[in-house]
Amino acid sequence: MQPVKPIHLEPYVATTLGNAAERKAVTAAQVESIVPDRYPVYAVIATPKSGSTFLASVLARTLDLPLMPLCYAYSSNEHDLYLPALVTATACGAVSQLHTKGTPHNVQLLNLFGIRPILLTRNLFDSIESLARDLRRKCELPELGMGMSGYSFAWLTEDVAGLDDERLIDFVIDFALPWYLNFHVSWQNYARANVIDPVFVRYEDLLRDKHGEISRIVRQIGGIEPRLDPALLGANHIGESSSISRGSGEPGLGLQRLSQAQVAAVRRRLAYYPSADFDSLLA
Secondary structure, rough: OOOOOEEEEEEHHHHHHOOHHHOOOOOOHHHHHHHHOOOEEEEEEEEEOOOOOHHHHHHHHOOOOOOOOOOOOOOOOOOEEEEEHHHHHHHHHHEEOOOOOOOHHHHHHHHOOOOOEEEEEEEEHHHHHHHHHHHHHHOOOOOOOOOOOEEEEEEOOOOHHHHHHHHHHHHHHHHHHHHHHHHHHHHHHHOOOOOOOOOOEEHHHHHHHHHHEEEEEEEHHHHHOOOOOHHHHHHHHOOOOOOOOOOOHHHHHHHHHHOOOHHHHHHHOOOOOOOOOOOHHOO
């Protein structure tokens, strides 16, 4: 692990604090003055329930890098990028796990700090089924209704906790699916416009060939060939517990679990973006 270097915050303070009306966007020169020697940051930017915890953990342990949020905090807020966290991460190198949509400011910050995002997605139907099980578990945690556990797109309360399994899947389709589609379409548009150059990864490919996919990621981001420990890959298997039936994390369960009406509801929402390429989310 690289030693943490002293960070001079004067340029940062000058560009981000003070009178909001006079505030200006940070520039590449200012970033260079704040962090002159930048180290690789592996930003795993993913849809929920797509294996991002596994991937970030393996990358951090393999590369001996700290796991570090690049947003202000996790929990029920959007994971928009946070400038002080970017400064800290690039000063020593880091791995981060985020649920972050493509936005002008997020893309600008990634490019300014030389961070190539690792965009991890999963089959939509499997994601919906898996997220429903995850929400069921989160609804059993303390402080329900306070936003301590959950996602920006779905505020969890006793009302949600009281839904039966079918209604909980309907809830995910109504509340979470729009966020998933915005995630996919936003990043796809930026990539198509050559505004940013992500490393695209599918959960299904990662599940099938963990060694090959993780090696590819490290080569493309860090320019090195990693030495992956087979025991580490085995110990950090991609698996899921469940309280909604038949949950194992295996591909294909979503279409088995969702009703025909629920599948049709998903496809109706996809139709709002006819020019988007959803093949990777439906395979």
